[in-house]
Amino acid sequence: MKISFKINKEERLVDVDGNTPLLWVIRDILHLKGTKFGCGKAACGACTIHVDGKAVRSCSMPIKMVAEKKITTIEGLSDGKLLHPVQEAWKKEVVPQCGYCQPGFIMATAAMLDKIPNPTDEDIDQNIINVCRCGTYYRMRKAIHLAASLMDKDEQ
Amino acid sequence: MSNNMNGTNKGKRLSRRKFIVRGGLGSIGLLALGSCVFINPLRRSAYGISESLVLPYSGKGTEANLWFEFTTENTLIFHSPKVEMGQGIFTGYAQIIADELDIHIDQIIVQAAATNTGILDRFTTGGSLSIAQLYKPLREMAAMMRQMILNEAANKLNIGKNALILRNGMIEYTGGALSYAKALEGVKDWKLPKKFDLKSNSEFKHIGKPIARVDLEDKIVGAPIFGTDAEMENMLHATILRPEHIGSKMREVNYSEAEKMPGVVRVVEGDGWLGIVAETFSEALAARRKVNVSWDIPKIWTEKDLRAYLKVGEGKRMVTQKEGSALEKEDEACISMEFSSPIGAHAQMEPNGAVAKVENGKAIIIMSTQSIGATQKSVAKALGFKTKDVNVVAKYLGGGFGRRLDTSHAVEVALMAREVGRPIKYSFTRKEEFQNDMFRPPTHHIVKGKMAPNGRLSHLEHHYASGDVAINSLLMPPAMSKMLGTDVGAMRGANVMYGNIKNRRAVQWHKTLPFATSFWRSLGLLANTFAIESFIDEMALNHQIDPIQLRLDSLAEDETQTRIKKVIQLAAEKSQYQNELQGNRAMGFAASIDVGAPCAHVAEVSLINNVLKVEKVTCVFDCGLAVNPDQVKAQCEGSIIMGISAAMHEKMGIKDGRLYPINYGTYDMALMKHSPKEIDVHLIQGVDDPLPVGEPPLGPIAAAIGNAIRRLTGKRLTDLPMKLA
Ligand code: FES
Ligand code: FES
Numbered sequence: 001m002k003i004s005f006k007i008n009k010e011e012r013l014v015d016v017d018g019n020t021p022l023l024w025v026i027r028d029i030l031h032l033k034g035t036k037f038g039c040g041k042a043a044c045g046a047c048t049i050h051v052d053g054k055a056v057r058s059c060s061m062p063i064k065m066v067a068e069k070k071i072t073t074i075e076g077l078s079d080g081k082l083l084h085p086v087q088e089a090w091k092k093e094v095v096p097q098c099g100y101c102q103p104g105f106i107m108a109t110a111a112m113l114d115k116i117p118n119p120t121d122e123d124i125d126q127n128i129i130n131v132c133r134c135g136t137y138y139r140m141r142k143a144i145h146l147a148a149s150l151m152d153k154d155e156q
Numbered sequence: 157m158s159n160n161m162n163g164t165n166k167g168k169r170l171s172r173r174k175f176i177v178r179g180g181l182g183s184i185g186l187l188a189l190g191s192c193v194f195i196n197p198l199r200r201s202a203y204g205i206s207e208s209l210v211l212p213y214s215g216k217g218t219e220a221n222l223w224f225e226f227t228t229e230n231t232l233i234f235h236s237p238k239v240e241m242g243q244g245i246f247t248g249y250a251q252i253i254a255d256e257l258d259i260h261i262d263q264i265i266v267q268a269a270a271t272n273t274g275i276l277d278r279f280t281t282g283g284s285l286s287i288a289q290l291y292k293p294l295r296e297m298a299a300m301m302r303q304m305i306l307n308e309a310a311n312k313l314n315i316g317k318n319a320l321i322l323r324n325g326m327i328e329y330t331g332g333a334l335s336y337a338k339a340l341e342g343v344k345d346w347k348l349p350k351k352f353d354l355k356s357n358s359e360f361k362h363i364g365k366p367i368a369r370v371d372l373e374d375k376i377v378g379a380p381i382f383g384t385d386a387e388m389e390n391m392l393h394a395t396i397l398r399p400e401h402i403g404s405k406m407r408e409v410n411y412s413e414a415e416k417m418p419g420v421v422r423v424v425e426g427d428g429w430l431g432i433v434a435e436t437f438s439e440a441l442a443a444r445r446k447v448n449v450s451w452d453i454p455k456i457w458t459e460k461d462l463r464a465y466l467k468v469g470e471g472k473r474m475v476t477q478k479e480g481s482a483l484e485k486e487d488e489a490c491i492s493m494e495f496s497s498p499i500g501a502h503a504q505m506e507p508n509g510a511v512a513k514v515e516n517g518k519a520i521i522i523m524s525t526q527s528i529g530a531t532q533k534s535v536a537k538a539l540g541f542k543t544k545d546v547n548v549v550a551k552y553l554g555g556g557f558g559r560r561l562d563t564s565h566a567v568e569v570a571l572m573a574r575e576v577g578r579p580i581k582y583s584f585t586r587k588e589e590f591q592n593d594m595f596r597p598p599t600h601h602i603v604k605g606k607m608a609p610n611g612r613l614s615h616l617e618h619h620y621a622s623g624d625v626a627i628n629s630l631l632m633p634p635a636m637s638k639m640l641g642t643d644v645g646a647m648r649g650a651n652v653m654y655g656n657i658k659n660r661r662a663v664q665w666h667k668t669l670p671f672a673t674s675f676w677r678s679l680g681l682l683a684n685t686f687a688i689e690s691f692i693d694e695m696a697l698n699h700q701i702d703p704i705q706l707r708l709d710s711l712a713e714d715e716t717q718t719r720i721k722k723v724i725q726l727a728a729e730k731s732q733y734q735n736e737l738q739g740n741r742a743m744g745f746a747a748s749i750d751v752g753a754p755c756a757h758v759a760e761v762s763l764i765n766n767v768l769k770v771e772k773v774t775c776v777f778d779c780g781l782a783v784n785p786d787q788v789k790a791q792c793e794g795s796i797i798m799g800i801s802a803a804m805h806e807k808m809g810i811k812d813g814r815l816y817p818i819n820y821g822t823y824d825m826a827l828m829k830h831s832p833k834e835i836d837v838h839l840i841q842g843v844d845d846p847l848p849v850g851e852p853p854l855g856p857i858a859a860a861i862g863n864a865i866r867r868l869t870g871k872r873l874t875d876l877p878m879k880l881a
Contacts (some may be wrong), residue, residue, distance in 0.1 A: 001713075017418070017438070020436070020438050021438060022436055024436060024438050027869070028393075028436060028783065029436065030672065031387070032378075033378070033380035033385040034376070034377070034379070036384075036505070036506070036554070037384065037507065037583065038384075038505050038506075038507070038586070039586040039819055039820050040585060040586060041586065041819055043820040043821040044505065044586075044820045046505055057440065060622070070401075073376065074378035075377070075556075078377075083376070083377075085359055087376045087377065087688055090375070090376045091368070091372060091376055094368050094369060094372060094786060094790070095340050095376075096242075096369070096371075096372065096375035096376065097242030097243070097244070097556045097790060097794055098241050098242030098380075098430075098505070098506070098552070098553060099242065099371065099374070099552065099554070099555075100382060100504075100505040100506045100552050100554025100555060100764070101505045101554075102196070102375050102376060103376075103378040106376065108330075118807020120808030121833065124828060125828055125829035126829070128828045129827055129828065129829075130157075130828075131503075131557045131820050131827065132470075132500075132505070133503055133504050133505050133557070133798070133823060134242045134555060134794050134798075135793060135794040135795070135797025135798045135801070135831070136790075136793070136794065136797075137824070137826075137827070137828045137831035138793050138797065138831055138832065138833075138835050139790070140828065141828065141831070152439075
């Protein structure tokens with residue numbers, strides 16, 4: 001079936017089986033490789049993107065569900081020139097090791113900060129539930145707090 | 157501290173045969189030492205090897221195995237024989253090169269060498285050795301290149317070398333500057349300098365500094381740098397159907413229905429596997445569900461079977477440590493405790509897979525692998541090609557942890573690609589990952605000891621049973637395993653490190669399990685240290701001795717023992733170690749030494765509403781020279797969190813004869829909420845050169861947590877993962 005949506009501010013139209021997971025449309029049809037495949041069963045968060053501003057695990061969302069919606073992937077998180085404050089914070093804290101899980105965490109964090117601009121440690125524990133095998137959680141937590149304060153400054 | 161960096165390295169002479177020169181702009185290769193360096197020390201000391209030896213780097217022996225290439229844009233490409241899987245080694249390499257070559261770090265590109273560059277690392281990326289092994293060869297290489305650039309520039313400019321200053325990739329002289337690339341332009345006949353200077357440690361501008369990772373930006377913008385991101389034109393996608401039951405084999409298979417599914421291009425029958433090739437990955441997966449298979453299942457394994465099969469007293473016995481005398485069987489003063497650890501999964505985030513193209517008698521394989529050379533060989537063999545006709549291109553790895561030392565699936569993709577005649581990308585599903593891992597073997601331990609009247613340990617014995625770690629792996633050919641008689645991987649951390657305990661024994665009981673087990677970050681170290689260090693803690697508690705004092709008293713005086721002591725003392729000091737319970741919190745202490753790098757952890761654990769949580773870990777680690785202290789700390793943090801995961805969460809089991817669970821979530825792992833909010837790492841430079849970093853800090857973590865739990869609850873938890881009933 002034909003499905004149109006907006007991804008990273010661009011209008012796109014794809015013609016695929018409506019049950020195809022959004023992840024594979026993003027990775028293999030639109031060739032945006034920043035969104036990762038980790039488990040395919042909504043269990044790891046490597047594939048996290050935004051649909052209408054909310055964090056979604058794209059491996060478990062059929063493409064037909066996003067018709068006429070607005071999708072943002074890691075490639076579209078920043079405005080193209082400057083890094084998004086979450087990325088900026090990630091850079092400052094030198095968070096990534098292997099890096100594979102990082103886009104998913106960054107997307108999950110950006111969506112959380114949209115809802116909860118100044119998260120407590122408890123908020124972070126409850127909302128950031130992706131998996132990082134390299135164990136970068138300790139730096140991530142610092143980066144999340146830093147991102148919150150960077151965004152705070154941006155607002156002012 | 158002895159330092160051979162000052163003075164003696166000036167005007168270093170190297171055998172000219174160590175270098176070969178290759179064409180192109182500024183391309184130059186270094187032929188490192190001989191090819192047999194690995195085997196000899198191994199034969200000499202099977203015991204010593206896992207304790208202290210940093211094996212010298214060795215490439216293939218006849219080919220250059222470090223390669224520098226200058227581009228016309230004045231950028232240096234270093235084709236690294238080692239791959240980047242998160243350890244931060246590419247950054248370390250760039251720092252080393254920048255210092256010796258007087259080039260700006262931004263002018264250096266480090267990339268994994270494809271096999272068609274002629275660069276091959278026989279010994280894979282693993283063992284935490286990548287910086288430790290290459291530190292010297294890489295410095296020599298860069299220093300020699302610098303000398304060559306200087307010589308060429310002096311010729312070209314007709315200015316004396318003393319009047320030239322090399323800085324940031326430029327040769328500066330009165331009235332002008334020349335880029336390295338310009339200086340190298342047109343040079344056909346390289347003259348290898350007889351002498352060149354290595355910098356002294358005090359001259360380092362990059363080595364020893366916490367600079368940001370060179371791959372940082374790529375990794376936060378989601379750049380397509382991983383094996384699984386690779387694409388080829390006209391590429392198809394594949395999935396593979398494999399046996400699920402332990403030890404089972406495909407008996408009959410009917411895929412006529414699968415072949416008719418949308419998008420399916422071909423079903424390929426392999427040796428024990430079935431490949432489904434389709435236009436898209438989703439279509440391949442959907443078609444796989446339509447395959448009808450019957451299996452030969454010789455035995456439905458249970459966890460109980462496995463426990464009975466793998467235990468101390470069963471299998472091949474090998475004494476790996478023998479000092480003084482053994483404990484008498486009937487000795488009443490002897491205390492004995494049992495410990496165990498479960499099967500562990502690697503669970504690296506990027507699933508295994510590869511993209512392969514086979515055309516006109518040549519193959520290209522793009523993938524994430526820790527074993528580039530072995531992959532190239534096995535693919536060539538399977539296709540009947542010459543090795544050189546297979547080019548393996550390694551990308552960034554989305555985690556390795558030992559899982560990608562075996563990448564035999566490269567053969568399967570290559571065979572499918574040849575049969576179908578189009579490039580194919582194959583990816584494991586997560587279920588496939590969990591059921592076909594090369595697991596961390598389960599272990600069983602009996603530790604026995606005896607306290608002398610003077611409050612010191614007089615005896616300590618560690619009997620440990622393990623499945624394969626190094627044995628049967630592609631790194632340990634059968635002949636070598638036989639020669640050693642022991643599994644050197646399972647042995648990591650198994651021998652008692654305390655030199656002042658006069659009577660020490662370590663005895664290995666080895667068995668090969670009915671499913672594949674192999675290298676998992678730190679190998680036997682985590683479980684072995686858990687057993688020994690928990691036992692020592694229990695002895696201290698039983699005899700009301702300070703556990704730190706007991707450890708210090710148990711150490712002898714030589715250099716290594718003194719380095720262990722220092723780590724222990726500093727950890728006690730920095731953590732302000734308290735032996736008593738502090739409200740709902742307690743501290744636990746443990747230490748270990750692995751590949752010559754001692755580490756001590758103090759874990760602060762809380763018990764709130766019957767939930768255990770590691771609140772803080774203080775880590776003291778003697779890593780030798782830290783080329784990048786920030787990345788060494790990152791490795792400590794990662795080891796600690798992965799260790800918490802193994803110590804308190806992870807366990808693969810067996811259900812209906814299959815390995816289980818098959819996904820994240822059900823395979824319980826440490827998440828954000830389980831990670832300590834404070835990790836306080838202190839690095840000590842006990843030796844002048846870099847030591848292996850990625851694994852030693854995993855050693856003491858489980859024991860440190862267990863020792864804290866003992867103080868919190870009064871219970872000694874002896875089985876990993878540690879859970880309150
Ligand atoms: S790939 Fe989507 S949650 Fe794991
Ligand atoms: S950085 Fe490797 S999995 Fe998170």
